[in-house]
Amino acid sequence: MRTDTIFYELFRTFPSLLFELIGQEPALAKAYQFSSVEVKELAKTMDGLFLPTDETSPIYFLEVQFQKDTDFYWRFMTEVFVYLGQYKPDRNWQAVVVWAKRSLDPGVPIPYQTLLGSNQIKQIYLDELEETGFGSVPLDIVKLVKEARKDAKAQRDRM
Numbered sequence: 001m002r003t004d005t006i007f008y009e010l011f012r013t014f015p016s017l018l019f020e021l022i023g024q025e026p027a028l029a030k031a032y033q034f035s036s037v038e039v040k041e042l043a044k045t046m047d048g049l050f051l052p053t054d055e056t057s058p059i060y061f062l063e064v065q066f067q068k069d070t071d072f073y074w075r076f077m078t079e080v081f082v083y084l085g086q087y088k089p090d091r092n093w094q095a096v097v098v099w100a101k102r103s104l105d106p107g108v109p110i111p112y113q114t115l116l117g118s119n120q121i122k123q124i125y126l127d128e129l130e131e132t133g134f135g136s137v138p139l140d141i142v143k144l145v146k147e148a149r150k151d152a153k154a155q156r157d158r159m
Helices: 002-013 016-021 026-031 072-087 110-117 137-158
Strands: 032-035 048-052 059-065 093-099 121-125
Touching: 002 016, 002 048, 002 059, 002 137, 016 026, 016 093, 016 137, 026 032, 059 072, 072 093, 072 110, 110 121
Parallel strands: 059 093, 093 121
Antiparallel strands: 032 048, 048 059
16 A cells, blocks of 8 residues: 555654654654564564564554555454564564544454553554644654545545
8 A cells, every 4th residue: 555655664764653643752762673574474564563672662563554444453463463473572562553544443353352451452543633733743744644645535536
């Protein structure tokens, strides 16, 4: 998908963006290396992996979703657990999903709902980002991507 490349570059260039989106201190990004990894058994590539450079910080798995996909959580959580099984990291983790808008989110399937309660799955909805008045450049770029997509769809609908 076209937005995957944009978001890959945004998170690669501005790793602090993930931490802004999940309400954490952006400076935490300094303790992480960002990459996109392929899970071998499934030959699926995650949108992003924030692997900490220290011994105690959690791993962040990242997916950006701009289209409806009823099987999204089944696939994403499989990728997360295959990664955990392959690499056996001795640390906590969080799966972060950045949705273009809430209406695209099919809802977390029942077997994974306890992960929501434990904050292992964090959902960000770009259409609900609050205007703080002091957004960073990366956060402003995300808002532009969101708005550009909305404008493009509106233009298409008028045709």
